[in-house]
Amino acid sequence: MKAPTRPLLAFIACAAIWGSTFLAIRVGNDALPALWACTLRYAVAAVILIGLMLAARVPWPKGPALDAALRYGFWEFGLS
Numbered sequence: 001m002k003a004p005t006r007p008l009l010a011f012i013a014c015a016a017i018w019g020s021t022f023l024a025i026r027v028g029n030d031a032l033p034a035l036w037a038c039t040l041r042y043a044v045a046a047v048i049l050i051g052l053m054l055a056a057r058v059p060w061p062k063g064p065a066l067d068a069a070l071r072y073g074f075w076e077f078g079l080s
Contacts, residue, residue, distance in 0.1 A: 042077070 028037030053060075061069050 024041060028040065032040065
């Protein structure tokens with residue numbers, strides 16, 4: 001794949017994901033309570049991201065990187 005097409009594919013993927021988020025929230029809130037709908041979206045995202053991580057053979061974070069990721073996850077997502 002040529003280098004100029006990679007940013008375009010990344011932009012299209014981001015636009016599709018973020019564009020569909022509002023639809024998923026609207027449909028999800030009609031079908032499930034808000035907390036369960038949010039949990040389902042996060043679980044699906046985690047499965048997709050872990051799959052991408054395994055496919056790209058990216059190592060799991062360790063040491064300070066793991067600590068920073070856990071702290072960020074707690075303050076950004078866990079607390080809210």
